[in-house]
Amino acid sequence: xxxxxxxxxARHQPATPKLDALRRSVVAELNNxxxxxxxxxxxxxxxxxxxxxxxxxxxxFPCRRIWTGLAAVWVLLFIVNFSQRDSAHLVLAKPATAGMxxxxxxxxxxxxxxxADRSPPADAEPPKTFxxxxxxETLNIFAA
Amino acid sequence: MPEVADIEQLPVPQARxxxxxAWDALFRRYQLPLYVYxxxxxxxEQAGLDLVQETFIAAVKHLGSLREDAxxxxxxxxxxxxxxxxxxxKRKEFLFDEIPEAPDEFxxxxxDLLIRREQETDFMNLLNQLPLxxxxxxxLHFVEDFPxxxxxxxxxxxxxxxxxxxxxxxxxxxxxxxxNK
Numbered sequence: 001x002x003x004x005x006x007x008x009x010a011r012h013q014p015a016t017p018k019l020d021a022l023r024r025s026v027v028a029e030l031n032n033x034x035x036x037x038x039x040x041x042x043x044x045x046x047x048x049x050x051x052x053x054x055x056x057x058x059x060x061f062p063c064r065r066i067w068t069g070l071a072a073v074w075v076l077l078f079i080v081n082f083s084q085r086d087s088a089h090l091v092l093a094k095p096a097t098a099g100m101x102x103x104x105x106x107x108x109x110x111x112x113x114x115x116a117d118r119s120p121p122a123d124a125e126p127p128k129t130f131x132x133x134x135x136x137e138t139l140n141i142f143a144a
Numbered sequence: 145m146p147e148v149a150d151i152e153q154l155p156v157p158q159a160r161x162x163x164x165x166a167w168d169a170l171f172r173r174y175q176l177p178l179y180v181y182x183x184x185x186x187x188x189e190q191a192g193l194d195l196v197q198e199t200f201i202a203a204v205k206h207l208g209s210l211r212e213d214a215x216x217x218x219x220x221x222x223x224x225x226x227x228x229x230x231x232x233x234k235r236k237e238f239l240f241d242e243i244p245e246a247p248d249e250f251x252x253x254x255x256d257l258l259i260r261r262e263q264e265t266d267f268m269n270l271l272n273q274l275p276l277x278x279x280x281x282x283x284l285h286f287v288e289d290f291p292x293x294x295x296x297x298x299x300x301x302x303x304x305x306x307x308x309x310x311x312x313x314x315x316x317x318x319x320x321x322x323x324n325k
Contacts, residue, residue, distance in 0.1 A: 001258040004286040012180045019175040026200045027168045
């Protein structure tokens with residue numbers, strides 16, 4: 001004679017290994033969480049970034065993939081920016097062609113001609129200073 | 145199954161402190177009874193294992209909501225029961241038929257059921273034939289020997305309803321066992 005409990009437990013006893021595995025996985029996850037919370041690298045990174053460990057764990061760490069993605073984009077932009085700057089320097093540093101040199105010389109010559117002698121000619125009259133005088137009509141009125 | 149004294153020795157305070165070894169001990173204690181309960185309700189091995197796992201995870205997450213450490217067992221079964229309900233609701237399988245209350249007919253000492261070896265199959269067959277609410281109450285009564293008040297709390301049903309469900313379930317069981325004597 002058996003009680004209902006004995007019958008039920010005996011019937012489901014074969015599931016015990018699976019239940020053990022299941023229990024171990026849940027407890028292992030719990031262990032991981034506990035160690036994660038107390039992990040040294042996390043606190044080191046937090047202190048390195050200048051934020052508290054709690055802030056790191058609650059704000060940054062859960063979205064670490066997003067932050068990593070953003071950082072990667074920034075690095076990419078930085079690299080692209082640098083490479084473009086380098087190529088611009090290269091363009092400037094290219095040796096001048098003969099045509100360019102010719103046009104440069106022409107422009108230099110023209111400038112020299114334009115600004116060659118800027119001093120006023122020696123025989124030129126000095127500029128007169130204007131002093132207003134009474135008009136003749138006004139003088140006549142006074143004469144009268 | 146453990147007596148009240150054993151339940152009091154469960155490492156619930158250590159589990160509250162996040163001690164993995166304490167959780168391991170608690171889960172080890174309840175894994176099989178919980179699986180029996182869940183499996184006999186859903187009748188599917190994989191679903192039963194999944195539900196037990198979900199129950200464990202939810203227990204870790206919500207242990208703060210447990211007020212009395214001594215009620216850990218019924219609290220855990222309550223989570224499992226809710227998980228079963230969620231599963232049925234998702235699948236639209238669950239029909240909770242109400243049974244008229246019969247508290248006057250309730251047997252105060254229903255633990256005298258003893259089943260002979262040749263009746264074991266009949267017992268399991270009957271268990272599977274019982275409507276889910278009755279089966280749930282009967283399993284909680286058999287597996288952990290929870291008091292009616294605890295069963296009422298686990299299943300979130302009034303005490304009178306629990307009494308009547310248990311009464312009808314046991315009546316059916318006795319009938320079958322009497323017939324097959």
